């Protein structure tokens with residue numbers, strides 16, 4: 384009789400389930416300069432003892448968050464397994480390295496989904512192994528890559544992660560016929576927008592928005608007090624910024640990008656350290672970034688207001704026939720796809736993964752896809 388071949392399963396059922404929970408936890412964080420990351424610590428007998436997630440650049444990483452929560456609850460993690468959606472980082476950025484937090488907690492096993500492609504942070508697995516920790520990777524790798532697909536792409540392209548902001552009326556207008564647009568959004572939407580401004584690296588508008596609105600573009604609270612952290616204020620377009628424009632301020636954070644090429648604008652911002660930019664408008668700038676396929680996250684503040692005329696949100700995307708339409712998916716992260724902000728709705732979307740479409744789909748295929756309609 385042939386000897387029975389037994390191959391040890393690379394991951395236990397508890398680890399598989401913990402990774403599912405880590406992916407869910409990751410979705411609570413905001414998108415931006417850093418990827419969404421979740422972590423769950425599992426005891427040797429398979430119980431989930433602590434969960435953590437990353438709340439955005441400058442805050443604790445998921446692993447450190449899970450360790451801190453366990454400490455607060457008086458839970459000892461010695462001998463446990465850390466299950467995390469991204470390779471633990473190895474560097475001192477704005478927070479300490481996760482490898483250190485894991486080693487200090489006495490964790491003996493680490494299971495992660497995918498390697499960290501971000502040069503300064505990479506190498507965590509090797510550091511953990513050198514400390515005698517057992518490290519395995521590849522669990523739910525496809526799901527983890529999909530979770531942060533656009534972030535991985537931005538890192539590979541060496542450009543900032545790009546969020547697009549549109550504050551529009553129900554009929555898709557961002558300004559009235561005379562150019563007035565302040566304010567279409569509810570105070571709650573404006574507060575949300577200023578919250579984003581305070582955690583991004585740069586905000587970008589077109590030269591025409593500067594000419595029409597004379598915006599300040601800093602991050603403020605409801606009383607007008609500036610936030611502790613301010614973004615670079617970038618103006619894109621060939622025209623000079625008017626000498627007395629409010630955007631110039633006196634803090635040296637204003638920058639003119641004399642180009643009409645969105646990729647060139649992003650490359651320039653990246654070179655000076657910007658890893659997350661929010662494009663605020665107006666119409667032609669929003670359209671240029673969307674047409675170039677450079678938008679990683681779309682936030683639409685939808686006001687229950689009608690103008691009937693005025694500046695449309697978008698100024699053409701080069702789409703003349705339905706099969707060329709851009710498709711977007713609802714984004715479950717950071718509060719979900721739809722939130723109510725005062726009288727407004729906040730819609731949260733991500734670009735649909737590019738799928739090669741049959742250029743001339745058969746009527747039968749189309750009928751089936753639409754359920755017979």
Ligand SMILES: NC(=O)C1=CN([C@@H]2O[C@H](COP(=O)(O)OP(=O)(O)OC[C@H]3O[C@@H](n4cnc5c(N)ncnc54)[C@H](OP(=O)(O)O)[C@@H]3O)[C@@H](O)[C@H]2O)C=CC1
Nearest residue numbers: 550557558589591592620621622643664665666667668671
């Ligand atoms: N509700 C909202 O969310 C917002 C509303 N607004 C409103 O939008 C209106 C302004 O929108 P809009 O007139 O479209 O102006 P934009 O702010 O989009 O600026 C357009 C100008 O940017 C320059 N530019 C740079 N790159 C490009 C490009 N790829 N394609 C075209 N132009 C480019 C051009 O000027 P140059 O000659 O200098 O190169 C162009 O005239 C205002 O009324 C403002 O109030 C603005 C922001 C947000």
Ligand SMILES: Nc1c(N[C@@H]2O[C@H](COP(=O)(O)O)[C@@H](O)[C@H]2O)[nH]c(=O)[nH]c1=O
Nearest residue numbers: 550564566567568596598599600601663
């Ligand atoms: N009108 C409009 C927005 N407009 C954006 O805000 C800019 C003004 O910024 P600031 O001068 O800092 O207050 C303006 O030029 C445009 O970029 N944003 C929104 O969230 N909701 C709105 O209804």
